[in-house]
Structures are given as C-alpha cells and as structure tokens.
Amino acid sequence: MTVGDYDTPDILISYLQPAHAMRFLLLWQEAYHSTLDVSISSVMAVCGSVAAGAYSTRKVCCSFGCPESRLHGSIGRDRLAIGIPTGLLKQFA
DSSP states (O other): OOOBOSSSBSEEEEEEOHHHHHHHHHHHHHHHSSOOOOOBOSSSIIIIIIIIHHHHHOSOEEEOOOHHHHHHTTOOTTOEEEEEEGGGGGGGO
C-alpha cells in the first residue's frame, strides 16, 4: 500500500501554532461554509490518530500529541498536530 509520495501526497501533516490553526479554521469555514468537526486523541497521537486517521477516514484529524511523540518527535509545547487529506485542500486553491 502506498500512502503517497513527495509529488502527490495523500495527506499533509503539519504542526501548527494556535494562530495558524485559527487561520486554517477560518479558511475551512469560508471554503466549506460549515464548522470543522474533529475528534482529538492522545493515544498513538501523531502516527495513528493524525497520519493513519486522516488517510483512512479522509477527514481532518488533530492531536496535541502523546508524551512519547512530544519527547521523541520534538513537538513544541505550542503546537497542534494536524493531518489533512490533500483532496480536501482543493477547495482552498
């Protein structure tokens, strides 16, 4: 199974600061004319909940990170992990 490659990824993962997360939310609401419904998990936070979750559900997935991903993944204390299926970003273009 291929999840994507550099030129045509299936999902995008980013670590957003609060101001950038709010900007994304504003863009989402302008594009889709609805609120963004997400579930947030602390179990397998980035690898499972964000990466696998966004890929398998084709929905935006978020996590504040689990202690292990924050420690070993160098996720700053002011960051929110977000996974976005690239198909959903077409509305933003």
